[in-house]
Amino acid sequence: MRTVDLVSTAVANTFRSKTRTILTVLAIFVGAFTLTITNGLGTGINAFIDKTVASMGASDVLTVTKTTSATSTGPQKYDPDAVASAQQTGGRPGATGEVTALTDQDIATVSQLPGVEKVVPVTSVSIDYVEAPGGDPYTAQVGSLVAGQTPQIADGAAPDDASDALQVALPDALVAPLGFADASDAVGATVTIAVTDPVRAQHLVEATVSGVTEAAFGGTTSLTTNSALEKTLFTLQNTGVPADQLDRYASASATVSSSATTAQIDEVKAALTDAGYTGTTVADQLGTFESVIDGIVLVLNAFAVIALLAASFGIVNTLLMSVQERTREIGLMKAMGMGSGRVFTLFSLEAIFIGLLGSALGAVIAIGVGTAVSAQLAASLFSDLPGLQLIAFDPVSILLTVLAVMGIAFLAGTLPAARAARADPVESLRYE
Structure with missing residues (x-):
């Protein structure tokens, strides 16, 4: 039996028991739908964060402050050189409180560090x-x-x-x-x-x-x-402020080469640290948001995987019953020269096809529902955040989801497929 014949036979065999197959496909659909929606949620929010990063500063610009010792909850000693850390560019994230002020001498020092092209103090x-x-x-x-x-x-x-x-x-x-x-x-x-x-x-x-x-x-x-x-x-x-009091800045913006790699930017950060300063990019400051979102998506994906694992037992049950019902047919195929490997492949393809049906159905419906919900939320609850598409779908992510579900289905189908492959043709033909 050629490969094409195996595929067509597997597809036809899948629908021998329509009710059983449909129920199994629906179980897979639940997991695939959830997995697609949660991945879309992470993609949409992270894309909005990436877009916001560009609006708040370039990736080659670091916010430089003086490194201070860890703060405590107890009484703080007065620091005459401290200034409010709110002296940041409006709209840029940063901690409130006080930091040690930068002076023109600090600006000159930072500008001489390797990799730094320009330093501009941030005034308040x-x-x-x-x-x-x-x-x-x-x-x-x-x-x-x-x-x-x-x-x-x-x-x-x-x-x-x-x-x-x-x-x-x-x-x-x-x-x-x-x-x-x-x-x-x-x-x-x-x-x-x-x-x-x-x-x-x-x-x-x-x-x-x-x-x-x-x-x-x-x-x-x-x-x-x-x-x-x-x-x-x-x-x-x-x-009216004395000139020596104007030379006080909460932070400065240090620009590195626009072609600098992540490793080179890390080298600049290390040089700043050695000189007694702290350098952070906007991506660093917003990285916490992405980490939280990724963590939430990971937890939700875990529930989706649990649903898929539960559905895999349905695949095992469906194919085991199929093997039981087709025992004489298996014996006849093997008696006519069909090898155990081909029999194994036939039942594995049936499992993969069931996984494909459930995952494709789940992905398609998830895209439709997610797009509609995202558009509705953008026009109502998130209308104050233009450009936010809460649920966005990445074709590569969807493809990987479908392939992952098909892989789980294949693994679930190996047990009944192996059982069919090991069947003795003589005993199978005698089966009533």
């Missing part, structure tokens, strides 16, 4: 409010662009760091409150930003709206400024 600006002409003032956070950062723009463009004009990108959440009809109406408009100096004198700065940013992991009311506006606000905010 805290505004009172932002206001559009004829509208009400609203409080907001402020963050400047980091080298390589590509914010998610809903309309317009990101602020131009190379321009001397004062530019700001408004978050989508502030468009309507400030009195604009929509994002396009805000682009090109002039807004007033108020900042207060240490002696409680308030300064007003006018800036042009270059674009509107979409919500991501960052705060929904964070303004994004270009370098010119950031320097203007920082200068006004620190009016």
Whole structure:
């Protein structure tokens, strides 16, 4: 019997007992459906995190801070060089509290380290409010662009760091409150930003709206400024502050070569550590999110695998009953010259085909259900997170799921297949 004949015979034999086969396929379907949905959940969330990484900073930019000793819950000794760690770029994740300040000398030291191409101190600006002409003032956070950062723009463009004009990108959440009809109406408009100096004198700065940013992991009311506006606000905010007190930064952005590999970036981190600094990329900071998501997906996949293992017993039962019912047929095939290997292959193909039916059905329905649920959630519960596709499907992942289920089905079918292969043709023909 040729291979093609074995395959066609196995497919035909699968449906000899339709009810038994359908029930087994449905048991496999449950596991395959769950496995496909959970993998899609992990793919969708991790893809959104990866997209957010690009909007928060490039992979070749490290946030540098001074290394501090581990904190304790007890009383802390006063450190005159400590500054608030909130002096981070708006919208970028980071711990709150205090860190030892960086100075211009530290910036110079970091810039001399091997692999570091440029170092820019991150200044802190805290505004009172932002206001559009004829509208009400609203409080907001402020963050400047980091080298390589590509914010998610809903309309317009990101602020131009190379321009001397004062530019700001408004978050989508502030468009309507400030009195604009929509994002396009805000682009090109002039807004007033108020900042207060240490002696409680308030300064007003006018800036042009270059674009509107979409919500991501960052705060929904964070303004994004270009370098010119950031320097203007920082200068006004620190009016009257002694010059030696301005040389204090919570962190700095160190840029390495855009072609640097992960190993080379790790070497830069090691050099920073040896010099008494800590360097982290945005991917490092968001890595915890991905680890949590991967852990949840792993647990859910474990339940799916348990369901598949339970279904494998159904395959064993189905094929054992099939072998029992077809004992005389097996004896006849072997008497006519069909080898034990071919008999084993025939029943193994039946098991694999059952696995293919269940996994393919589970994957197809999971894609349909997952896509519909994801679209519904994106329009309702997660409408504040544009670009989030909660459940996304990777063709390679789906293919691997189908192949894995077929592999489990094959392993489950080896017991009855081996039993059929070992059958004695004479005894089988005598079977009643």
